[in-house]
Amino acid sequence: MNKTDKILVAGAAGMVGSALVRALLAQGFENIVGTIHSKVPDFNPVAEGRVRLEPLDLIDQAVVRAFFEKERPGHVFLAAAKVGGIHANNTYPADFIHANLAIQTNVIHSAYQAGVQRLLFLGSSCIYPRECPQPIRESYLLTGSLEATNRPYAVAKIAGIEMCWAYNRQYGTRYLAVMPTNLYGPGDNYDLQTSHVLPALIRKAHEAKKRGDRSFTVWGTGNPRREFLYSDDLAGACVFLMSEAGKTKALFNDQEPPLVNIGCGEDVTIAELAGMVAEAVGFEGEIAFDAGKPDGTPQKLLDVSRLSGMGWRPGVALPEGIGLAYGNFVGRFG
Numbered sequence: 001m002n003k004t005d006k007i008l009v010a011g012a013a014g015m016v017g018s019a020l021v022r023a024l025l026a027q028g029f030e031n032i033v034g035t036i037h038s039k040v041p042d043f044n045p046v047a048e049g050r051v052r053l054e055p056l057d058l059i060d061q062a063v064v065r066a067f068f069e070k071e072r073p074g075h076v077f078l079a080a081a082k083v084g085g086i087h088a089n090n091t092y093p094a095d096f097i098h099a100n101l102a103i104q105t106n107v108i109h110s111a112y113q114a115g116v117q118r119l120l121f122l123g124s125s126c127i128y129p130r131e132c133p134q135p136i137r138e139s140y141l142l143t144g145s146l147e148a149t150n151r152p153y154a155v156a157k158i159a160g161i162e163m164c165w166a167y168n169r170q171y172g173t174r175y176l177a178v179m180p181t182n183l184y185g186p187g188d189n190y191d192l193q194t195s196h197v198l199p200a201l202i203r204k205a206h207e208a209k210k211r212g213d214r215s216f217t218v219w220g221t222g223n224p225r226r227e228f229l230y231s232d233d234l235a236g237a238c239v240f241l242m243s244e245a246g247k248t249k250a251l252f253n254d255q256e257p258p259l260v261n262i263g264c265g266e267d268v269t270i271a272e273l274a275g276m277v278a279e280a281v282g283f284e285g286e287i288a289f290d291a292g293k294p295d296g297t298p299q300k301l302l303d304v305s306r307l308s309g310m311g312w313r314p315g316v317a318l319p320e321g322i323g324l325a326y327g328n329f330v331g332r333f334g
Contacts, residue, residue, distance in 0.1 A: 011080025
């Protein structure tokens with residue numbers, strides 16, 4: 001990518017999209033367009049007028065096609081998606097598969113029609129089989145059954161990977177799919193009905209502290225292991241992959257999908273995570289576990305040797321990142 005190339009960030013209002021914007025600006029990219037659904041994000045570059053934001057319903061095929069025909073971006077980061085935790089995925093499975101299939105189909109196909117040669121599609125580590133060997137290599141895709149609680153979302157994301165690979169093989173594009181581990185950071189979703197585990201723990205611990213409660217409750221047994229990555233680290237990795245074209249060239253072939261895991265290569269139990277959150281928040285009570293609630297996949301640790309072999313490493317350790325995320329939460333919600 002050249003510094004003056006037009007770069008599209010689809011989903012710029014989200015946690016990942018806003019992190020991508022920050023990373024691009026920090027590295028001197030000057031011509032950034034971000035799509036938002038309706039709500040203007042709260043990252044600083046918008047106030048400074050450094051990013052052009054366009055309201056766009058990515059589920060509407062005709063609207064997306066017209067947008068790409070008009071804008072003709074040189075590079076696309078597809079960060080837009082409908083996301084949520086176990087509760088949301090269990091409650092709204094049709095919403096998750098419909099919205100995500102529509103968004104990625106419209107953006108990827110319209111990008112191809114507009115002549116976009118480089119696109120980065122963001123998926124999720126839930127694409128891998130539930131009982132995967134650990135750590136999870138990219139080659140484990142489609143080798144076993146998916147976790148039932150988020151199967152519709154995972155199937156949609158797998159379809160996105162297949163689309164990138166199919167367009168590369170048929171049309172000679174270089175569309176890359178990246179699978180991040182569990183993410184957290186500025187702009188995260190703290191709604192207890194739809195959030196992921198780490199932001200939910202931050203909110204629960206904070207509210208328990210404010211009320212003077214003696215404990216707060218965590219879903220499940222606390223035994224599952226999860227890997228976490230700070231959103232700005234993910235964004236840095238994505239910009240790195242799009243900028244380092246020579247190092248990703250080998251991924252564009254007929255033998256395997258153009259897939260790269262992004263994570264830190266280390267995991268913790270949910271119980272350990274809850275303890276880290278309590279410490280960052282300053283909650284000194286007990287942590288209870290509701291074993292009647294689902295645990296989800298027992299472990300999801302990504303093998304990140306492909307990315308680390310290219311020379312990229314994360315910069316924010318989990319305890320530090322939780323502290324940064326909690327500071328952002330307090331700044332937004334008090």
